[in-house]
Amino acid sequence: MTLDARLSAVLAFIRADTHADIGTDHAALPLALIESGRCRKVIAAELHPGPLQLAQVAVLRAGRGQQIEVRQGDGFAPIAPNEIQSASLTGMGARTMLGILERAAHLPRALILQPNAEPEALRRWATTHGYHLTAEALVPGFWRYPVLKFEQAPGADPAYSGVPQAAALRYGPHLLMAADPHLHAELRAQERRFSALAVYGRPGVLGELRVVQDALAFLLAAPTSAP
Ligand SMILES: C[S@@+](CC[C@H](N)C(=O)[O-])C[C@H]1O[C@@H](n2cnc3c(N)ncnc32)[C@H](O)[C@@H]1O
The missing domain is CATH 1.10.287 (Helix Hairpins)
Incomplete structure (x- = not known):
């Protein structure tokens, strides 16, 4: 499976034993993460039944049911504490992402976020929630997509100095x-x-x-x- 430039940029920021892709839809990113060897296991989480079924079919067709677990639920609700080291949220509005982050009972060490617009809201959120912005990309496409990598770290984020x-x-x-x-x-x-x-x-x-x-x-x- 080939990823478009937007999801390829997201993929390049992820390396983990166990990763969760929240709002996975077609499960293209989880499949590429397993096929590229960047993750050993991926949880593909999805809220809505239609995209959930798309993800289930894509994973079964690719024969990756052992490595990719498709789960239904709102945001991080289907993920257990300490189950993952990183998570991605891609292709959504920044406001939707903020809602998911705010409702999460527990978050992983690394977050890779690709909002369709308003990345400022996510950069601001990170400065008050214990994350540093450790990498960024801007990817040309239908419009220019921001891709942000945040990692948990103490103190002020040196990226802003x-x-x-x-x-x-x-x-x-x-x-x-x-x-x-x-x-x-x-x-x-x-x-x-x-x-x-x-x-x-x-x-x-x-x-x-x-x-x-x-x-x-x-x-x-x-x-x-x-x-
Ligand atoms: C526009 S699609 C993006 C799909 C894929 N992540 C991508 O970047 O191509 C957004 C997906 O997020 C899902 N979604 C929206 N809110 C969600 C939530 N609170 N929890 C889990 N999934 C959610 C939607 O059902 C939809 O499948």
């Missing part, structure tokens, strides 16, 4: 530090959008434009930035 805070929370400290070319393209697009709206002088828009311009200035001055 030396980067403008509002820009880092909005656009990603690692992406800014690495002068990521996809982030550069995204920032140019945002700058055009907010500059066009700024002529009306609304404070909210002017604030957004300032964050974009701070991010662009930092990215262009980063040591890894292209000349």
Whole structure:
């Protein structure tokens, strides 16, 4: 089974003995995690009956019933304490993910999150819930998909030191530090959008434009930035 660029980027951030994919739908990620050898066992969790059945059929057809357990339930509810080392939530809105994280009675050491939009809400959540942002990617596709890896660690997250805070929370400290070319393209697009709206002088828009311009200035001055 071949994964698209979005799920391939998620896969690259996962390595665990036992992993859970929450909201698995077609179970493409669990199958690729087993077939690539990145995990020994994967729990494919799904809330809704239709996607749950899709996952069950995909796992049986691939003959991976020994390594992938499909379970039904809301978020982390079907996972036992200390059963997994990492979990992924992909292809959902950040608000849905936050609800799942907030309702979880126990969370694993590593979380790999790929929201469709609003990654800032997840970066903010992590800063107050004992996780550090240890890796990020922005993947071109239907739109640019953020992929975030968080790992439990004590104290303040060092990823945010030396980067403008509002820009880092909005656009990603690692992406800014690495002068990521996809982030550069995204920032140019945002700058055009907010500059066009700024002529009306609304404070909210002017604030957004300032964050974009701070991010662009930092990215262009980063040591890894292209000349
Ligand atoms: C848009 S699909 C994404 C599927 C796959 N993760 C991907 O990235 O391609 C979102 C899936 O999450 C499931 N889902 C939504 N809320 C959930 C919850 N609270 N617990 C478990 N699954 C949930 C939906 O039923 C749906 O199958």
